[in-house]
Amino acid sequence: MAVKKLGNQSFLLSNPVTLAGFASVVGKKEGEGPLEFDYVSSDDTFGEKSWEKAESRMQRDALDRALAKAGCAEPELELIFAGDLINQCIASAFAVRGRNAPFLGLYGACSTMAEGLSLASLAIDGGFVDCAAAVSSSHFCSAERQYRFPLEYGGQRTPTAQWTVTGAGAAILKACGDGPRITKVCLGKIVDFGINDANNMGAAMAPAAHDTLKAFFADTDTKPADYDLILTGDLGNVGKQLLVDLFADEGTDLGARYDDCGSMIYDGARQDTHAGGSGCGCGSVVLCCHVLGGMRKRRWRRVLFAGTGALMSPVSTQQGESIPGICHLVCIEY
């Protein structure tokens, strides 16, 4: 069998997996930002009776759109990997209910989309299925009341706080076909530098992003300049600068090719989003429209998508714990 493992954490796919279809569904505020999406709702309830149901609705819509864009009929879909931030991942479970494909629930906080893309790639390259989906979502309102304060309270935000993106992204991965392809995967370890400020998740996740990117460069014997776009999702403005600094300290310049989904999704000066966007939906909506769409238009040829997650909860914060960070990465080429 061909060698599939590179170094300690990276995997080379014998047969690159095609991102045959991808779609992003977002809320009003995200639609008012600088990026374009497949669907922008003027109403963040998406016609549902609760924020949680709205989040499920976004996932359903994103998956339907991705399937349609992939020209993929529902019965072709063989596996769904999905996750979100809501307790017990109910946004995903209720979104997938009624589908005919097996469901694998994931929890990787904001790294969930990268985790789903990674596992779907391994399942396809391993020869188990030909078509799988990766989906993730977040909703500002469901996240605020769960992690922070009731919306009605109008709690003040710190400058390092990130704004949870209302949106869902979905990608359809296939064993063959035309489209950007996942060629390599790098799975991340938990990295915890002792940051315990739940309003500064970028700082907690930056060391994990650094760890995974560094492992990937070493495992594949490549360097940042070998890629057209290196994208973390989502460190926000604070974490993004920290990652640049962590690499600069080692003499590595990430350069203009580096950006972060949390920094890209809003116009911070105009939209009052402090350190930028966050949430399982942030990386996935930026990837599943702006980035993969840009690759199809030949704007970028080789992209690293490094999904970063802060694996804390309000309970762990209350108990004085620091924030474990994680980062999973997929290398996409077209």
Added chain:
Amino acid sequence: MAVKKLGNQSFLLSNPVTLAGFASVVGKKEGEGPLEFDYVSSDDTFGEKSWEKAESRMQRDALDRALAKAGCAEPELELIFAGDLINQCIASAFAVRGRNAPFLGLYGACSTMAEGLSLASLAIDGGFVDCAAAVSSSHFCSAERQYRFPLEYGGQRTPTAQWTVTGAGAAILKACGDGPRITKVCLGKIVDFGINDANNMGAAMAPAAHDTLKAFFADTDTKPADYDLILTGDLGNVGKQLLVDLFADEGTDLGARYDDCGSMIYDGARQDTHAGGSGCGCGSVVLCCHVLGGMRKRRWRRVLFAGTGALMSPVSTQQGESIPGICHLVCIEY
């Protein structure tokens, strides 16, 4: 490449994956039940300051013990799949923190162990890694205060309620070696029959167990009598009887070879556990000691472990939603 997919939901591993080591760590009440475990704590805090930290501690201990029993040094471990019931799966994230292996967080409620075993099997059979771990846990006290009432409240329990198991199970899966082997995997769809009583999760999960078992029998052209033990984990006494009835309605007798981890773990009459055990730890501690240990002693040769999960949350229940059930299955032979 060899055909790996059987029917709609099942997978045949080209090279069966060995369960090289497995261990269960449980609390006091579980230790007083009819089954034996690797380690029984006389103190459900496991020496930690909170129930959540105690749950992480159990996972760490179970994984250490499983690694030792597999004769596996820490650096050999290439991937960890883990999950639990606590919001944002913090028991797993904090348990894995400090390990050198990449971590993939799962949420499948009480089906998590089966989900982890399935994904680890696919990763190994796909040729990506040679050694992976699947871990899951639950803790009565962390679950009660999160899902139901503060312990101090002394809330009364309904007859259909299940008792969340305090315990963690861990299994080390390897590409080769001696031990019981996972030969097939069946991944489940979400099945929702409209049950909305959060105190009757067995009824919500039984249709999912029926769906996955039936799919597996069809996909593999086998019948219940072809197995020495068919184990759901964890429907409890109510769900177990419903599953027997669902199969009986179709003329299929599951027979004495069928049992449920939730029904097995406690002596209900003596331990006042109503409909039996539940929680991500229930199936995993029964599997990782009683069942896999029994297979090593040649008590059973062909076992189906069907992990069942109720994908609800207190919020979904409050919003009037029914309970989506799921069931993933692994076929283990020795």
